[in-house]
Amino acid sequence: MPTHCSILVIGSGNAGFSAALSAAQAGASNILLIDKCPAAWAGGNSFFTAGAFRTAHGGLADLLPLVNNVDDETARAIDLDPYTEDDFSADLKRVTNGRSNEELGKALVRESRAAVEWLKRDAGVRFQLSFNRQAYQVAGRWKFWGGLHLKTQDGGKGLIADHMAAARRHGVAVRFDTAAKSILRDPSTGAVCGVLVESDGKEEVITCTAVIMAAGGFEANPQLRTQYLGPGWDLAHVRGTPYNTGELLASCIAQLHARPAGNWSGCHSVAWDANAPPDSGNREVSNEYTKSGYPLGIMVNCHGERFVDEGVDFRNYTYAKFGRAILQQPDGVAWQVWDSKGAALLRGEEYREEVVERITARSIEELAEKCAQGGLSGRQRFVQTLEEYNAAVYQHRKENPDVQFDPAVKDGLSTQSSSSALSLPKSNWALSIDVPPFLAVKVTCGITFTFGGLAVKPETAAVINQTGREIEGLYAVGEMMGGLFYGNYPGGSGLTSGAVFGRRAGRAAARLVAKQSEGEGTVVRAKI
Incomplete structure (x- = not known):
């Protein structure tokens, strides 16, 4: 030395x-x-x-x-x-x-x-x-x-x-x-x-x-x-x-x-694979434990409730603070949820079967049952949340037929309309979750730096x-x-x-x- x-x-x-x-x-x-x-x-x-x-x-x-x-x-x-x-x-x-x-x-x-x-x-x-x-x-x-x-x-x-x-x-x-x-x-x-x-x-x-x-x-x-x-x-x-x-x-x-x-x-903290090692990253998997596809779907906690506006901004302006939001939920975990439309747009390096447990089902009810095996306690509320979300999305489409989904801009596709509005909106990229197969991934908070x-x-x-x-x-x-x-x-x-x-x-x-x-x-x- x-x-x-x-x-x-x-x-x-x-x-x-x-x-x-x-x-x-x-x-x-x-x-x-x-x-x-x-x-x-x-x-x-x-x-x-x-x-x-x-x-x-x-x-x-x-x-x-x-x-x-x-x-x-x-x-x-x-x-x-x-x-x-x-x-x-x-x-x-x-x-x-x-x-x-x-x-x-x-x-x-x-x-x-x-x-x-x-x-x-x-x-x-x-x-x-x-x-x-x-x-x-x-x-x-x-x-x-x-x-x-x-x-x-x-x-x-x-x-x-x-x-x-x-x-x-x-x-x-x-x-x-x-x-x-x-x-x-x-x-x-x-x-x-x-x-x-x-x-x-x-x-x-x-x-x-x-x-x-x-x-x-x-x-x-x-x-x-x-x-x-x-x-x-x-x-x-x-x-x-x-x-x-x-x-x-x-x-x-x-x-x-x-x-x-x-x-x-x-601190900087993100949505992180709940099954990842708790005390350090994995140098082989590295950043692939990050789960940043939430703007294309929704996130719910173990009670089956949404807790953030997943589409409030582009992912790179929200991902570093949503880890904290997940940690603040009961048991410090959440589930990201998509149907086949949203799942098709997810990045393979984060969501492929080799790096994450993919919970799949042919119906929302079946998806809730499978998530319950991993800690979801509010199965009925989970289903209700998806139904309410979809109803709000459908109504927004009905009132705004010319608005088109575009993940590269803040497209204005939301859950808020004159006749139907969720108490917690999804402001952009609000795709309906209604076309099987359905996909859920369990996430927790991953801290990056202070x-x-x-x-x-x-x-x-x-x-x-x-x-x-x-x-x-x-x-x-x-x-x-x-x-x-x-x-x-x-x-x-x-x-x-x-x-x-x-x-x-x-x-x-x-x-x-x-x-x-x-x-x-x-x-x-x-x-x-």
Whole structure:
């Protein structure tokens, strides 16, 4: 294990690797990246994502140079509108109820396109248009929706493979099975001077000039989830790495008096396969345990009652908060329900028989009986809910015969009409559930990452203490940076944030190292 480096990066996810690459490109050498996980768990939560990056752009022509999966013939059959910086900013403000830190939000939006291009050009990240997740084929054309159009080839697995290859090319040393225990500071200056780490059961100190923390939140720690997110959150399933347990966050706040920031009672949580492992993700199945097809059907709890408007917005603006809604239901579970029309549009990677238990039936009554075997207690209410829903859908169709189903836009097909309106509407994509075979899938809450973190200076991601001063040489990015997301987030913003602020932190750390090296050289020359 090296005992000295210039810049120490803690965390092997997208944010950490972005920071290390940025520092190397800015002229720093002797960069070390560590992670407490074994090498087999490299990549943090980034590994478990679909690799989606939200970025402002000028439309299809602006994105085509970035991607490797569109030929000329396919391009002519794509409808993909520009997603401007104003669009991105408005979405961020809307889904966070205006609570997102303004300066962090501006940086995220304004540098989103440049960060993606940088990852492609300098990290070799392979981007693609997200046909499978963010487009529907309508009348022979691919119609993209929701402002989220880019993903990485092979999802999070491919993203981390590309990052690790880039780290090797740029001379970044990587060590696993090495846990950061605490950040050390020079008692005379207060600047960071090293990190106490534990490896192979032994504690030792790695001295350095700068530390970039990208070690994740506390989503895999049931005690901290209950403490900060509230009662019942110890029962949430962990979507990703089991190693994001929050000790470094707690250490920075307690020992360095770093200022907490952001939504500490908030998190990203999704509809997740109820039969998935509870305490960590599966690196083979990865993101396929996500169950995001609810806009095409309905969700009911164990009493047979709906509890959210499944069509209130595009899925990538609701999926990160609907996990919480599921956890709040009795027993913390729900069933997603479709007929043959909706089921035909579900993504195979999430709903194929190999990855999920598909409950099928020829009638709604039979479906209720089968769901009851898995915990549904309100069988009669389940049937009644479907009957009421269908009746409301039929009446809306009767009053609005010209409105057509279109999953690529907010189509206005709803349950609300002048003569029939549900107390809890379905605002868009309200297909009737009446053509067998019927399908149900049992889901629970899967937590992805926590929103609470540390306050940083937006320009550099430098950590700020309780008095508002920077802690020299300390930076926080990724999930450890607080203040950007509150209650919800626009899908794909997390990976973009890691790249944008990881890049900023890497450059700032490299400048600090160069400045100190120049200062030491001046002292030596003066002594001579």
